Amino acid sequence: MRIAVLGTGVAGRTLAGKLVESGHDVVLGSRTATNEAAVGWAAEAGPRAKAATFFDAAAEAEVVINATPGAVSLEVLAAASTKNLAGKVLIDVANPLDHSAGFPPSLSISNTDSLAETIQRAFPTARVVKALNTMRADVMVAPDRLAGGDHDVFMAGDDAEAKAVVAGILREFGWRTEHIRDLGPLESARGLEMWLPLWLRIFLKQGNNVFNIKVVSD
Amino acid sequence: MRIAVLGTGVAGRTLAGKLVESGHDVVLGSRTATNEAAVGWAAEAGPRAKAATFFDAAAEAEVVINATPGAVSLEVLAAASTKNLAGKVLIDVANPLDHSAGFPPSLSISNTDSLAETIQRAFPTARVVKALNTMRADVMVAPDRLAGGDHDVFMAGDDAEAKAVVAGILREFGWRTEHIRDLGPLESARGLEMWLPLWLRIFLKQGNNVFNIKVVSD
Numbered sequence: 001m002r003i004a005v006l007g008t009g010v011a012g013r014t015l016a017g018k019l020v021e022s023g024h025d026v027v028l029g030s031r032t033a034t035n036e037a038a039v040g041w042a043a044e045a046g047p048r049a050k051a052a053t054f055f056d057a058a059a060e061a062e063v064v065i066n067a068t069p070g071a072v073s074l075e076v077l078a079a080a081s082t083k084n085l086a087g088k089v090l091i092d093v094a095n096p097l098d099h100s101a102g103f104p105p106s107l108s109i110s111n112t113d114s115l116a117e118t119i120q121r122a123f124p125t126a127r128v129v130k131a132l133n134t135m136r137a138d139v140m141v142a143p144d145r146l147a148g149g150d151h152d153v154f155m156a157g158d159d160a161e162a163k164a165v166v167a168g169i170l171r172e173f174g175w176r177t178e179h180i181r182d183l184g185p186l187e188s189a190r191g192l193e194m195w196l197p198l199w200l201r202i203f204l205k206q207g208n209n210v211f212n213i214k215v216v217s218d
Numbered sequence: 219m220r221i222a223v224l225g226t227g228v229a230g231r232t233l234a235g236k237l238v239e240s241g242h243d244v245v246l247g248s249r250t251a252t253n254e255a256a257v258g259w260a261a262e263a264g265p266r267a268k269a270a271t272f273f274d275a276a277a278e279a280e281v282v283i284n285a286t287p288g289a290v291s292l293e294v295l296a297a298a299s300t301k302n303l304a305g306k307v308l309i310d311v312a313n314p315l316d317h318s319a320g321f322p323p324s325l326s327i328s329n330t331d332s333l334a335e336t337i338q339r340a341f342p343t344a345r346v347v348k349a350l351n352t353m354r355a356d357v358m359v360a361p362d363r364l365a366g367g368d369h370d371v372f373m374a375g376d377d378a379e380a381k382a383v384v385a386g387i388l389r390e391f392g393w394r395t396e397h398i399r400d401l402g403p404l405e406s407a408r409g410l411e412m413w414l415p416l417w418l419r420i421f422l423k424q425g426n427n428v429f430n431i432k433v434v435s436d
Contacts, residue, residue, distance in 0.1 A: 198409030
């Protein structure tokens with residue numbers, strides 16, 4: 001597939017790198033076509049990797065991944081443009097963290113709304129799926145790194161076909177089917193984003209963020 | 219110890235029952251001394267069990283457990299009285315669920331505050347510890363019921379001695395020390411209460427709430 005990853009931070013570069021390894025053509029999008037992090041990544045990642053503007057990255061893509069900070073996600077997606085997102089699977093891995101009062105951040109959107117739903121309302125023709133926002137990037141793309149992969153990743157979205165595409169990507173990342181938990185409609189993204197305040201405090205307490213959760217059932 | 223459990227719902231009765239089994243003297247508190255659920259519970263639970271008003275239950279107790287719905291917790295604790303809570307360990311297992319817009323509920327307090335902190339501000343001489351709000355009652359008192367007890371319970375509170383008392387009770391319930399995760403100050407209760415929206419959606423999706431989470435680390 002042709003996949004645009006918007007955002008050149010650790011999450012964006014890590015996801016883009018794994019997608020290239022998995023055989024996809026990947027464009028890492030940023031504000032300018034000459035962004036140093038993006039161009040450097042593309043040079044290292046080989047012939048399937050490119051750097052481009054948010055607009056050009058999304059224009060060429062079948063799947064778009066929002067890996068930008070939540071505070072700028074809407075602006076970045078507007079730069080990618082409604083036209084270039086129309087009909088496409090848009091995987092939202094961002095979190096609406098509000099750092100204005102220090103660490104740990106609170107959420108800028110929560111409880112009766114979510115960033116994912118805000119994005120869906122702003123780009124109603126995109127097929128938004130919330131996924132992967134619940135853990136750090138290297139765990140997203142290498143679940144076996146923790147407990148032999150015996151922990152969970154979640155999805156939420158209103159489009160079943162789009163979720164099937166995301167589940168396929170998650171399996172390429174190494175997630176076993178029984179650990180890919182589809183929580184139903186995009187509204188469930190509220191739960192996935194509101195996990196962050198607990199995630200942050202577990203991180204603070206144990207001094208590192210190399211962890212994830214496993215749902216333990218009867 | 220003498221322990222008051224405020225609230226005669228499933229959580230209150232389940233906690234009270236296990237505490238009696240563990241050898242404590244337990245008073246189940248409710249609005250009236252003749253509450254049917256409380257009196258019935260006390261009759262069945264044996265000589266260490268009593269029913270009383272919130273006020274009388276708290277007056278006799280060394281440890282008080284708030285097992286009331288979050289929406290009425292402040293009112294119930296006011297009935298127990300500031301005087302009867304002063305200096306006591308107050309274990310808050312409640313969640314500030316707002317059911318006014320249907321299921322799943324949102325939170326009435328969240329993000330930059332929590333029910334536990336609200337209670338602590340209202341009763342500054344109580345030693346509030348948030349714990350056990352993250353799972354259903356029968357899992358609270360019988361962790362071995364799931365995966366041989368290989369999952370986690372959290373605590374948050376500003377008083378280290380109070381947290382040690384709570385950890386002791388958790389061990390009596392069957393929690394192994396390595397699964398009792400102290401998340402530090404009471405402010406961390408924000409994370410514990412904001413877990414509920416995700417808990418509710420996992421519940422909705424799997425059709426039952428007999429589950430908990432385990433933090434999987436490196």
